[in-house]
Amino acid sequence: MELKVDKMNPKDIRKMLQAIEEEIFSRAEMNVKDMLESPSAYVRARAIKSAVERDMKIENIESFLDDPSPDVRKNAVSSMAKFGEDRDSILKALDDPSDLVRSATAKELVEFGYEDEELARKIAADPSKKVRKTFVISLAEAGESELLQEFNGDPSTDVRRILSAYNGELQLDEEVLSSLSGKFQKLAIHSRLGKLDSTSSEKLLGLIKDFRISKTKQILVESLEPFPEEVSVPALRKLVESEDSNVAITALKTYRKIKGYDVSLLQAAERFMDSDDEEMRFVGAQYVKGLLEPSAVDILREGLNDPSDRVRAICIEALANLMDNSISDVIDESLRSTSSRLKKASLRAVKKLKTLDVGDHVSRILSNRKEELQTRILASSVTGLLKLDGLLPCLEEIVVDASSESRLRLSSARAMARINPSRLADLFGFTV
Structure with a gap:
């Protein structure tokens, strides 16, 4: 790639930064490949998780379903589901000896739309409560009412309670609600209330006043969010004035979700x-x-x-x-x-x-490897924005260090491009 560095226009700089970004992240991919070959199960599992987070597809990912570590196998399932691997390959993980892997598989299959009656029957027969519960939660969140019927006779109290919450059969009792996750507390509340109108709103306000468990009161306040604004907004404004700090805080946060920032x-x-x-x-x-x-x-x-x-x-x-x-x-x-x-x-x-004038402070932060990553990234961004050319050596040191975190290297490269693109071009071998 040849650039006239002394006359670099914005288009040239963008092309250079794109090439640098590709080089930096290809290095990250190489690091992941090295980690996948590590004798440490922790490192292999972390490598797959990191690849998923970065949208990096791993070749022959299905081979990791035979890894001796359940964490590695679980993360392999997540990767396969994310990148749309063959459904049958993912289904094999339902026969894994670890309920950790089978639970993750059940969740991923629903999340990516692979659920059907045959799958529901197979999981309903799974001996692990953890697996069945995870699948039922995923089905309920997806609104798969028909498939949930396969679990009506489940031996687990937890599973039956989730089904009751979904079907609106649970009484709005504080102890019963508090035994559920926050998401299913809301589901139980809305299913039981039925119509979200002013009458239901008044009932919620009464429960908020009577209940004592902080988390459950918080869920009750948050449950006002899907109500029509003409109902929810007055109720939340009232709750913002509550002497109960937990209620007041949750009310203001919920109000903000509905109305934004209201002067x-x-x-x-x-x-x-x-x-x-x-x-x-x-x-x-x-x-x-x-x-x-x-x-x-x-x-x-x-x-x-x-x-x-x-x-x-x-x-x-x-x-x-x-x-x-x-x-x-x-x-x-x-x-x-x-x-x-x-x-x-x-x-x-x-x-x-x-x-x-913050050059000295920014220089110290950039140079300190013990600083939090996001703080150093911000410092590099400030350096570029203010064009602190005295800090070019700090940026250069980060950019040329292949062991530096990829996001920090890229941020520093962008900062250099704002200050002295010619020097950045030299570092990466872009010839004039």
């Missing part, structure tokens, strides 16, 4: 930020941040003194979004701290404000 709830969010409860302050700060409301600057500045790193980090980002340059000293202090959360928030703030 009419600014006072409620500010009240959250004045709470003694850290989670309330954090959720309140998140909401204020999303509002982008200039009138909230004062309470956000107060939040910079919060004892919680989480809250301070949110306030830093929120004030940066409002282009408040008065936080430069706070950013400087945060970049010196040991908190990755504060460092990341401050780096994001720098990307917004763009005027701060």
Whole structure:
């Protein structure tokens, strides 16, 4: 590939970065292949999982169904299902001696649409409750009512309870509901209520008041989300004012899912930020941040003194979004701290404000291999955005190190392309 480096236009740079990305990720694929040959079962399992996460297809993946490690075999099933391998090959894993593998297989078969009556009958006869329960949960989530009938006489109390929840047969009793997963608690609630109207909403509000288990109360509040807005919104606004912090927090989060960031709830969010409860302050700060409301600057500045790193980090980002340059000293202090959360928030703030002198801090973060990966990636991004040419040696060191994490190498290459594409071209052997 030949480029006129001294006259590189944006198109040339994009082509170069694409080629570099391919080279970096081909190195990652080679690393995965090496890991697959490791004598360590943990390493082999991690290699397959990593490949699935990166959308990398592994050649002869079905051969790993014979691996001595159940974790390796389980991950092999996930890979085969994701890439649409032959259904019969995946079905073989239902005869695996490990119920871990059979459970994973049952779930994957439903997720990728391979379920049918024959499969349901086979799994209904499986001796493992874990396998049958996993399959029933997957069928219920997929709404496969007919196939669920194969499990009506299941010997497991857990399986029968899930079926009862699905069919709307469970009483809305606190102890009974709390024995189910959160997803099936909601299913049981909605199936039992039937019509999602104001009468059902009032019933939920009554249960929220009467119940004592925090997680179940949270599920009840979240169960208002699918109601019509004219029913759910007034109910949630009422719950936001609850003295029960768990209820109030869940109500605000659920309200946000429905209506987004509503300035009419600014006072409620500010009240959250004045709470003694850290989670309330954090959720309140998140909401204020999303509002982008200039009138909230004062309470956000107060939040910079919060004892919680989480809250301070949110306030830093929120004030940066409002282009408040008065936080430069706070950013400087945060970049010196040991908190990755504060460092990341401050780096994001720098990307917004763009005027701060942070070269020394960014250099230290980039060069420190012990820093959290995402923090170093952000630091490289800031370097490119601000065109900190004094940090080119730091970027170069990362880019040429094949052992560096691929995302960090790519981010650093992109930063170099913004500052000095000629040098980047030299490093990767692109000739003039």
